[in-house]
Amino acid sequence: MALMAFIGGETKMEAKIREFVIHFCLSAVCVVVLVAALSPAARVRRSDLPGFKTNTDKRTIDLSELRGGGPGKDGIPAIRRPKFVSARRNVRWLKPAEPVIALTVNGKARAYPLQILIWHEMVNDRIADVPVLVTFCPLCYTAIVFERSIEQKLRDEMGVI
DSSP: OHHHHHHTOOOHHHHHHHHHHHHHHHHHHHHHHHHHHHSGGGBOOGGGOTTOOOOTTSOSSOGGGOBOOSOOTTOSOOBSSOOOOOTTSOOTTSOTTOOEEEEEETTEEEEEEHHHHHHHOEEEEEETTEEEEEEEETTTTEEEEEEOEETTEEOOOOOOO
16 A cells, blocks of 8 residues: 555545544654653753752742753863864865854964854863853854953853853
């Protein structure tokens, strides 16, 4: 029957049966997904936030309304010691019009290719003895650079949470 359906030789009854089976299977999948999404296991609890120093007592919603999703803490690895190549070198994976985040600090310049930042989102770097954090969000296509020292004290290396 399945082979005949692909070559157009099925009867009206076989077509109705095939249509019923497809609808039944899709309905069953939807029910399973809905039950899984609404189950208590899918809900975010305070105990699901180990390692975070977040005060969950100050909130306007019930934590049970939150759903988990995406990678966990440090699931997107930040680059901690970036390696650079000279712009004069013939590097095959870099195109002449490669989109980059260009950064100049005290006369020293660096370029961070977006094709790398799409996967890592953050780079902890030091340029001209200035600790910086280069960030890129592939969802909204936005880049921001921060100095990682506050009042002359170096902040810890940053990561994606």
